[in-house]
Structures are given as C-alpha cells and as structure tokens.
Amino acid sequence: MKLKWGASTDVGMVRQQNEDSYLAEENLYVVADGMGGHNAGEVASALAVTTLKAGARTGIDSVERFRELVQQANTAIYTASLDDSTQSGMGTTLTALSIVAGEEPRVLVANVGDARTYLWRNNALTRLSVDHSYVQELVNEGIITPEEARVHPRRNIVTRALGIDRSVVVDVFSHLVRTGDRIVLCSDGLVDEVSDADIAVVLGQHSDPQDTAEALVMVANTAGGRDNTTVIVIDVLDDISEPVVLPTPDNTTPMEALAPMQLTPAKKSKVGMVLFWSALVAIVFSAITVIGVYGRSGYFIGFDSNDQVAIYRGRVGGILWFQPTIETQTSMSGEELPEDILRDVALNREFSSSSQASKYLALIRIAIIDATTTTSTTTTVR
Numbered sequence: 001m002k003l004k005w006g007a008s009t010d011v012g013m014v015r016q017q018n019e020d021s022y023l024a025e026e027n028l029y030v031v032a033d034g035m036g037g038h039n040a041g042e043v044a045s046a047l048a049v050t051t052l053k054a055g056a057r058t059g060i061d062s063v064e065r066f067r068e069l070v071q072q073a074n075t076a077i078y079t080a081s082l083d084d085s086t087q088s089g090m091g092t093t094l095t096a097l098s099i100v101a102g103e104e105p106r107v108l109v110a111n112v113g114d115a116r117t118y119l120w121r122n123n124a125l126t127r128l129s130v131d132h133s134y135v136q137e138l139v140n141e142g143i144i145t146p147e148e149a150r151v152h153p154r155r156n157i158v159t160r161a162l163g164i165d166r167s168v169v170v171d172v173f174s175h176l177v178r179t180g181d182r183i184v185l186c187s188d189g190l191v192d193e194v195s196d197a198d199i200a201v202v203l204g205q206h207s208d209p210q211d212t213a214e215a216l217v218m219v220a221n222t223a224g225g226r227d228n229t230t231v232i233v234i235d236v237l238d239d240i241s242e243p244v245v246l247p248t249p250d251n252t253t254p255m256e257a258l259a260p261m262q263l264t265p266a267k268k269s270k271v272g273m274v275l276f277w278s279a280l281v282a283i284v285f286s287a288i289t290v291i292g293v294y295g296r297s298g299y300f301i302g303f304d305s306n307d308q309v310a311i312y313r314g315r316v317g318g319i320l321w322f323q324p325t326i327e328t329q330t331s332m333s334g335e336e337l338p339e340d341i342l343r344d345v346a347l348n349r350e351f352s353s354s355s356q357a358s359k360y361l362a363l364i365r366i367a368i369i370d371a372t373t374t375t376s377t378t379t380t381v382r
C-alpha cells in the first residue's frame with residue numbers, strides 16, 4: 001500500500017498558544033488536542049504523541065495493541081499530572097490511525113474525545129470515529145441533529161480524555177481501505193468552524209494532501225479560527241484489495257458511551273466522589289424498592305426548556321411512565337455558570353435527596369457570586 005500525506009497545524013485567530021500536537025509517519029498518524037493551564041495542554045498532547053510514537057516501533061497491528069498503547073499514553077499523562085502541581089488536571093483528546101498492511105489492508109482508528117478521523121471516498125465524507133462529547137450524547141438520544149451539535153453552546157464538553165483518570169475507555173475501529181481513499185484526522189478546531197459538507201467541498205478542490213491540509217486549516221481560520229486547528233490528510237495510492245468497509249466499532253457499548261464525565265478538575269474531585277457515592281447509594285436503594293418508587297426517587301440538576309438551571313425530581317430520561325418533574329426552578333442561565341459547574345449541569349448530576357440537591361444549588365449561587373466578585377475586583381485593579 002502506497003500512501004502520500006500532508007499535515008498542517010495552526011494556533012488560530014484567537015488563542016495565544018497551540019496546544020495541539022500531531023505525528024504523521026509512514027504507519028502512524030496522530031492528532032492530540034491538549035487542555036490545561038500553564039502550558040499543561042501542550043505537555044499532555046505532546047506526551048500522547050511521543051508515547052504512541054515510541055510504542056509504534058514494535059508495530060500496531062491489532063486492536064488490543066493499539067488500545068494498550070493509548071492506555072500507556074493515558075498513564076504517562078496522568079502520572080506527569082500527579083508529579084507536577086502546575087500540570088494538575090491536564091488532559092488531551094486523541095485520534096490516531098495505524099496502517100495494517102496485508103492482503104486486505106486496513107486502518108485501525110483509536111479515539112478518545114472529540115478529535116476526529118474521516119474517510120473521504122467517492123466524494124462522500126463519513127466519520128470513522130465517534131466523538132465522546134456531551135453533544136454527541138444528545139445526538140445519540142435524538143435530541144439534537146449533528147448540525148445542531150456543531151453550533152451548540154456546550155459543544156466543547158468532552159466526556160472522555162486522556163490523562164484525567166487512572167484509566168480510560170478507548171475506542172478502536174477497524175476499516176478496510178482501497179485505492180483512492182482519502183483519510184482526514186483533525187482536532188475540533190476544524191469541525192467547530194467548518195461543517196462536514198464544507199470539509200467535503202475543500203477535499204474535492206485539492207489533489208495534493210499537503211495543499212489540502214493547509215487549505216482546511218485556512219478555511220477554519222477564515223471562519224473564525226477560535227481554536228487551534230490541526231489537520232492530517234492521507235491518500236491511499238496503490239491499487240489494492242476488494243473495496244469493503246467495516247464501519248462497526250468493536251468495543252463501544254451504550255453504557256461506555258454514557259460513562260461519567262472524566263474532565264472534572266482536580267479541585268472538584270471531592271464533590272465528584274460525593275456525587276458518585278450519592279448516586280451509588282441511590283442505585284442500591286432503588287434495587288430493593290418497587291420501580292414506581294424508584295422512578296420518582298432521586299433528583300438531578302439540568303437545564304429546562306428555557307435553558308435555565310432547574311432541579312428535577314425523578315430519573316434522567318424518566319423510567320417507564322415516571323417522567324422527571326421540576327422541583328426547583330431558578331433563573332440562572334448557562335452563560336452565568338463557571339465551566340466546571342456548567343459541566344455538572346449539562347451532564348445532569350444526580351442527588352439522592354432534595355436537601356443534597358438544594359445544597360448543591362446554594363453552592364452554585366456562591367460560585368456565581370465569587371466569579372462576579374473576582375471579575376469586578378480585577379476591573380477595579382485595572
């Protein structure tokens with residue numbers, strides 16, 4: 001199999017630093033999008049790339065091997081974040097592609113987070129990876145469309161990332177490839193600014209992969225460039241085997257797709273643990289209670305139809321005919337909330353009692369006041 005590839009990365013039009021890292025080599029292609037203060041995002045994404053690069057020397061020819069390597073990258077970042085307090089809580093999303101030669105050449109696509117791998121074939125663009133993001137969960141549940149997801153105010157909340165926890169669930173997909181295929185790996189900086197339809201147009205306008213990668217980055221910047229953008233374009237040139245695609249993920253289960261947020265900052269981890277144990281207690285309780293009681297027990301926080309914070313009684317999504325009802329309505333909107341609380345609300349944090357939910361609501365109010373006070377103090381100093 002003969003490949004030709006090009007890659008381009010850019011800080012964009014708004015940010016000061018490029019926290020994306022990438023690798024484009026004969027058999028391994030990686031895009032990692034780091035996050036964390038004090039340059040930690042760059043450290044996290046670079047660690048992901050170097051770990052995979054080192055591991056690839058012995059080959060990545062199986063789903064298991066690829067998954068193991070991504071786990072190693074997770075461990076490397078997680079350990080580094082524990083060793084250096086300035087890097088606490090750093091993480092990175094990752095999409096990576098390994099070429100497996102043979103009679104039926106194929107690619108393995110590993111994915112954690114919302115960087116993406118696409119296949120461009122016969123002028124049609126399809127996604128080879130599935131985002132681990134809040135909006136993807138809404139799409140999966142049929143609440144919003146993929147196009148609505150792209151412009152959703154909470155589109156940047158990822159539900160999985162490397163380095164946040166001791167271990168991570170890694171998707172690995174296997175696809176057969178053929179001559180004429182064009183594969184694109186990119187960070188969310190591209191897809192937040194450019195629709196899949198427009199990406200497809202650009203892919204059709206350029207034949208050289210390097211030109212194409214640069215053109216895609218330019219289009220993202222022209223559309224606003226609000227994030228770092230990284231693009232790798234790989235063309236499959238040789239005539240190879242029968243054209244068959246196997247787009248089925250080999251490991252993702254609905255439960256994994258709905259795994260709890262892993263991006264909770266270290267500062268909030270105690271709250272996270274409390275909520276986790278509360279949820280566990282609620283689950284044990286429900287197991288020994290009739291389903292009707294279960295359906296009406298428990299509370300969770302979320303946004304109502306007017307996008308205002310509310311405490312609901314019942315279960316997220318409802319159970320059978322027991323639908324959640326609003327217990328406490330507030331006038332707080334998503335825009336007022338600090339990032340970490342916004343995630344809690346968006347992901348419907350659960351509580352085992354009304355008083356726990358009320359306490360959490362009080363915490364949010366304090367956090368908003370703190371944020372406002374900090375802002376006004378800063379303004380005064382200036």
Ligand code: MG
Pocket residue numbers: 033187188189227228
């Ligand atoms: Mg990004």
